[in-house]
Amino acid sequence: MGKGGQNGEGCSSGCVKSDPHYSWEEIQKHNTRTDKWLVIDRKVYNISDWVKRHPGGLRVISHFAGEDASEAFHAFHPDLNFVRKFLKPLYVGELAENEPSQDRGKSMEQVEDFQKLRKTAEDMGLFNSSVVFFSLYLLHILILEALAWATLYYLGTGWIPTIMIILLLAISQAQAGWLQHDFGHLSVFKKSKWNHIGHKFIIGHLKGASANWWNHRHFQHHAKPNIFSKDPDVNMVHIFVLGDTQPVEYGTKKLKYLPYNYQHRYFFLIGPPLLIPVYFTVQIMKTMITRKDWVDLAWSLSYYTRFFFTFVPYFGFFGSIALLTAVRFIESHWFVWVTQMNHIPMEIDHEKYRNWLGSQLAATCNIEQSFFNDWFSGHPQLSD
Incomplete structure (x- = not known):
């Protein structure tokens, strides 16, 4: 079924035009680089030109081209009344009445059950955050940094104080990351607005990274978790092969950038040790400069200015770089083991067009809950 016409063909000039109606077959054709449609609550939108202005980045919204994006839309936008006004100019029609609300045979029953569960959780106040908790969380990060500075000031730069400083700063950095x-x-x-300001302060001033860079990556991760070419967290740039499908594809195509049959061994040498100190640091700086993100760059430089101003008088310039590298080295191990233990063991594959709940469950596994595990892994149940 393509575009609909007027209500009642052959009627007089007093007829009222109906909105165009589209089939899923038609909508799914609009899934190219320059032509993108998606569906939200049975309304069809043409986002082809608007994707570049999307505040969350063009990639995350483009991943839903040709699909129903209703659940993702509701999950990513806390203020629906505010964002709906941006949809009006993009509206092109409705789903045809005989078309299901979900594309590609997705389970509408599961979607409805999840909506009821979400509504129950909202009514119970489970999504309400505790400002006291997050204030204490931030306070303990600042205390760790203060203890590192006090250790340096009172105990000097001997081996034992330096190791203590490195550990305190590594813990502070890891917790700031969570x-x-x-x-x-x-x-x-x-x-x-206040979340965005807090985000830039913590990731920029306390960690030296970029909020926009993180959002660009992480929103894609949650939109399409563990999906090749859509989730940047499983883009290992030919260093590792993941899941059950990719090793077979690489073998069939005879792609062998590294000896993948030994990746379980070299992972420990180039995975956890280098992700944050090398790959993320280079990528963040390159992204901010190439995209002319001067606001995030200023926040990031405020961290490095504060760090070197504090430690160069004691360790010298190169000694301070070595100190920072050691901190990042430990933080990187911590980050990799926490983030990968609940994603990489799960299914990693190409797009299977699951509904929202199914895609999230297929890519996440739980860890045993305890006070230490919650602290060590950043209380993920509070935000994911």
Whole structure:
């Protein structure tokens, strides 16, 4: 079924035109680089030109081209009344009446059950954040940094004080990484504006990274978790092969950038040790400069200015770089083991067009809950 016409063909000039109606077959054709349609609550939108202006980045919204994006739309936008006004100019029609609300045979029963579960959780206040909790969380990060500085000031630069400083700063950096994650998810304050400010302060001033870079990657991860070419967290740039499908594809195509049959061994040498100190650091700086993201760059430089101003008088310039590298080295191990233990063991494959709940469950596994595990892994149940 293509576009609909007027209500009642052959009627007089007093007829009222109906909105065009489209079939899923027609909508799924609009899934190219320059032609993108999607469906939200049975309304069809043409986002082809608007994707470049999408605040969350063009890639995350483009991943739903030709699909029903209703659940993702509701999950990513806490203030629906605000964002709906941006949809009006993009509206092109409705789903045909005989078309299901879900594309590609997705289970409508599962979608409805999940909506009821979400509504129950909202009514129970499970999505309400505790400002006291997050304030204490931030406070303990600042205390760790203060203890590192006090150790340096009172105990000097001997081996034992230096090791203590490295450990205190590594713990502080890792915990700041978990906290910025909650602000990035807009999970702390009711107003998005304050979440964005808190996010830039924590990831920029406390960690030297970029909020926009993180959002660009992480929103894609949650939109299409563990999907090749859509989730950047499983884009290993030919260093590792993941899941059950990719090793077979690489073998069939005879792609062998590295000896993948030994990746379980070289993972420990180039995975956890290098991700944050090398790959992320280079990528973040390159992204901010090439995209002319001067605001995030200023936040990031404020961290490095503060760090070197504090430690260069004691360790010298190159000694401070070595100190920072050691901190990042430990933080990187911590980050990799926490983030990968609940994603990489799960299914990693090409797009299977699951509904929202199914895609999230297929890519996430739980860890045993305890006070230490919650702290060590950043209380993921509070924001994911």
